[in-house]
Amino acid sequence: MTHLARTSKLRTAKLLACAICCLLAGATAAFPQSAPSPAAGTQAAPPPPPTPVPFDDALLRAANDLFSKANLPAGNEKIELVVDPLIDGISGAQSTATRLMQDRIVALVSKSYPRFEVRPFSTEALTRAPVVLIGTFTAINNAGAADGPRDAYRICLALADLRSKSIVSKGVARAKPEGIDVTPTPAYADTPVWAADPATSQYIKTCQGTKLGDPIDPVYVERIGTSSLISDAILEYDDKRYREALAFYRTALKMTGGDQLRVRSGIYLANSRLNRRDDATDAFGNLVDYSLGAKKLSVRFLFKPGSTQFVDDPQISAPYPMWLSQIATRAGRRNSCINIVGHTSKTGPPLVNERLSVLRAQYIKDLLQSSSPALADKLKATGVGSREVLIGTGRDDASDAIDRRVDFNISEC
Known part of the structure; x- marks a missing residue:
């Protein structure tokens, strides 16, 4: 177009x-129900994929x-x-x-x-x-x-x-x-x-x-x-x-x-x-308020490989201070606690990934506390390494960036 x-x-x-x-509303009130499944019995082995x-x-x-x-x-x-x-x-x-x-x-x-x-x-x-x-x-x-x-x-x-x-x-x-x-x-x-x-x-x-x-x-x-x-x-x-x-x-x-x-x-x-x-x-x-209202905010912070420091590319990391400031400000308005969870891709040994994800979460926690000291008692940093990857291809590029995200999970204090 x-x-x-x-x-x-x-x-x-x-x-x-x-x-x-108006046009599509007429037929949305009732839909046919799926037929019930046959009675359970001896089932053959599932076919190969x-x-x-x-x-x-x-x-x-x-x-x-x-x-x-x-x-x-x-x-x-x-x-x-x-x-x-x-x-x-x-x-x-x-x-x-x-x-x-x-x-x-x-x-x-x-x-x-x-x-x-x-x-x-x-x-x-x-x-x-x-x-x-x-x-x-x-x-x-x-x-x-x-x-x-x-x-x-x-x-x-x-x-x-x-x-x-x-x-x-x-x-x-x-x-x-x-x-x-x-x-x-x-x-x-x-x-x-x-x-x-x-x-x-x-x-x-x-x-x-x-x-x-x-x-x-x-x-x-x-x-x-x-x-x-x-x-x-x-x-x-x-x-x-x-x-x-x-x-x-x-x-x-x-x-x-x-x-x-x-x-x-x-x-x-x-x-x-x-x-x-x-x-x-x-x-x-x-955007932060919308996600916090759903009890979970996942942010794509990009770190240097194997490091807790953000990438040097200003095109990517320049807005990060603003993002962190807004997360701290919006989170501070809620009577909630936040579990900051680090993630990594599948590249590298699992134990190393687990440790790295915790350190990255702790780094984000420290930055939030610096921006809003009142949040100190409401924040916790944890990491899950590569155990919760979404894409899971291990390419370590833009295609699986969400595998290296940082989650902010909201709970009652």
């Missing part, structure tokens, strides 16, 4: 969002299954298709890989499935209740071992029909990890805070936790118009149009379900890029 088209969309978003709610194949082959297999087996009305009538951007199934981030997947799926539809007409993911298109493509791309252990190496990627694709309010097709495959670039796109790579945001979790659940014929979660349907605006905000930010991104983020914040972590983070990032320091400081403080 062009920049002018996305800007025009912002002006009409509120009216069209209302139309979407699928064999991962090269990325291109896996994506083609999943996409062809998705479109060739779609449970849609017979006939030649054109079917509008929009893509709610694909994301990482753990972090919720868009990445180089998920953008590539999306581009290739759209090209495949244009070439091989002419009944589908791909439309921009817009409030205007959503008023016509199209079919929505959603998808996740997740690093996994192929054998299913919880602590095993992430040696494959699981592709999950789904078609959600907004007319029937149901999942009308699924496509899954597993890809080998070689040659896959999962670097987050700029809006996600730059975000200072991570959390299992409810809106993102709902998207992942709608893709991964459903089967053919299941109803679409009504909350996802209710908020999809807001999601289209957030998508435009992300695209504007990635294109370095920070003023336009800020406008989209601010509009989305006021809409149904728009008070999300990625929206508050986007408002901070756009203001920061526009050198609006006071606005950026306030926006980061609001």
Whole structure:
């Protein structure tokens, strides 16, 4: 979509969002219930896990299954298709890989499935209740071992029909990890805070936790118009149009379900890029309040390898003093205690990682106490090493930065 088209969309978003709610509300009151499971009995051994194949082959297999087996009305009538951007199934981030997947799926539809007409993911298109493509791309252990190496990627694709309010097709495959670039796109790579945001979790659940014929979660349907605006905000930010991104983020914040972590983070990032320091400081403080209200704040502080000192790159670490000041100020307003938990990636011996994570948490604790001495009795520093990695690939780059996060867990004193 062009920049002018996305800007025009912002002006009409509120009216069209209302139309979407009216159009889609009718069928969300009741959904068919899944049939009960058969009586438990002797069960055969589970089948072996699928064999991962090269990325291109896996994506083609999943996409062809998705479109060739779609449970849609017979006939030649054109079917509008929009893509709610694909994301990482753990972090919720868009990445180089998920953008590539999306581009290739759209090209495949244009070439091989002419009944589908791909439309921009817009409030205007959503008023016509199209079919929505959603998808996740997740690093996994192929054998299913919880602590095993992430040696494959699981592709999950789904078609959600907004007319029937149901999942009308699924496509899954597993890809080998070689040659896959999962670097987050700029809006996600730059975000200072991570959390299992409810809106993102709902998207992942709608893709991964459903089967053919299941109803679409009504909350996802209710908020999809807001999601289209957030998508435009992300695209504007990635294109370095920070003023336009800020406008989209601010509009989305006021809409149904728009008070999300990625929206508050986007408002901070756009203001920061526009050198609006006071606005950026306030926006980061609001982001901290949002996370503390959810009892957990996870911040991406980047340290030198094997060290408790921040990286020397001022482009990365320059805002850290402001972040710490805002965390201290906002936490000080609450009658709560904070357990500061350090994390590391899987690189290195586990015992060394455990010790390093504790030292990093203690370093953050000392900085917070220096900023707000009144917090001294409310802070505790611990570390878990690499035992709670999220991405778990051990690449030690931007793709798994959240594995090296610092958590602030809130509890009553």
